[in-house]
Structures are given as C-alpha cells and as structure tokens.
Amino acid sequence: MELKLLNEQGQAAGAANAADTVFGRDYNEALIHQIVVAYAANARSGNRKQKDREEVSHTTKKPWRQKGTGRARAGMSSSPLWRGGGRIFPNSPDENFSHKVNKKMYRAGMCSILSQLAREERLNVVENLTIEAPKTKLLSQKLQGMGLESVLVITDTIDENLLLASRNLPNVLVVEPKHADPMSLVFYKKVLVTKAALAKIEEMYA
DSSP states (O other): EEEEOOOOOOOOOEEEOOOHHHHHHHHHHHHHHHHHHHHHHHHHOOOOOOOOOSOOOOOOOOOSSSSSSOOOOOOOTTTTTTTTTOSSSSOTTTTOOOOOOOOOHHHHHHHHHHHHHHHHTTTTEEEEOSSSSSSSSHHHHHHHTTOOEEEEEOSSSHHHHHHHTTTTTTTTEEEGGGGOOHHHHHSSEEEEEEHHHHHHHHHHOO
C-alpha cells in the first residue's frame, strides 16, 4: 500500500510504501470502539469517594417516637432515604475500572484505525519534521504552512525542540510510535508520521 508523502510545505512529494498487514486492514468498528473505551477506562484514576451511613455526620438519637405521630417510622437521621444521609452503595476510591484487552485484539484494532486513517487520507508521511529552536511560533507557522491545524505527530525519536514547541499548542501532540494510543489516533484530524517512525510502526504491528 502507498501512503501520501508530503514535503515541508505540505505538498505531495511522492508516495511511501507501507505494509498491507498494518495499513490495509478492513474497518472493524466494534473492535475499535472496544479498544478506545478500554484505553479511556484504564486511564481513570478512581479517586471519587462517597460516604455510607456510618461515615456521614449525624446523631444516633431517634428523630421522633415510634408511634403516635402519624409519620413514618424513623430510627436515625443517617438513613439513605433522608437528605444528608449516607449512600446505600457508595462509590469507593479503590474501585477498579480497568478493561482487559488481549494483545492480538489491541494490535488488530490499532491496525484497523491506521488503515481507516490511510483510506480517509488523514494519515500522511514526511521525510522528517524538525525546527531550528524550541519556539511555539516556529512550529505553529510550519504546521499552518502545511495546512495542519489538529495533528498527531509520530516521530521515531523525540526531538527536544519539537517537543518543547508543541506543548503550548492545544491541537498538536508529538509522540513516539510506542506511545501512539488509539484515542489520540481517533481524536486528531490528521496524523503525520516520519519515515523512520513508519518503519517502527510496521515492526510493532506487522
């Protein structure tokens, strides 16, 4: 399979050969959905906390006598039925939100995403992407010149100038192939891969 090769001005400069086993897969929407949801779930920190009826601040005094008032029986103000009472099944900070995804499923899902990006021409290849200094303005001008606004840049090795310049751009993310996750591939409108990174991706998922 051939991917569009771009120059530093964002113009077509030929084609880059890519392995069909990685970039020529069929679109599997159910599998892509599964690995994206699993990635988001595994990133949850599980820091939410609610109080049960033992932990809420309350008195143990009976609110009113058992009979004769015409009201429903009540034994304690910490009842989950009352405003300010404890939760019946409170959320715990040690709750496990992780999803298990087999390695073969993950690789197949990533290949399906990459293949669909290639079909939609959202994935392009560049020979190399560098800037002279770690300046956000330089990188912003270069990406604007290439017609890229929301872009995931995948490079074989992280260039320090490129990384520092991209940190203040909300729609730009620079990563190595091993850190390219399914959510980022789906989220960004364009994916820019260097030739060296393309070889690493093929090695990882072929």
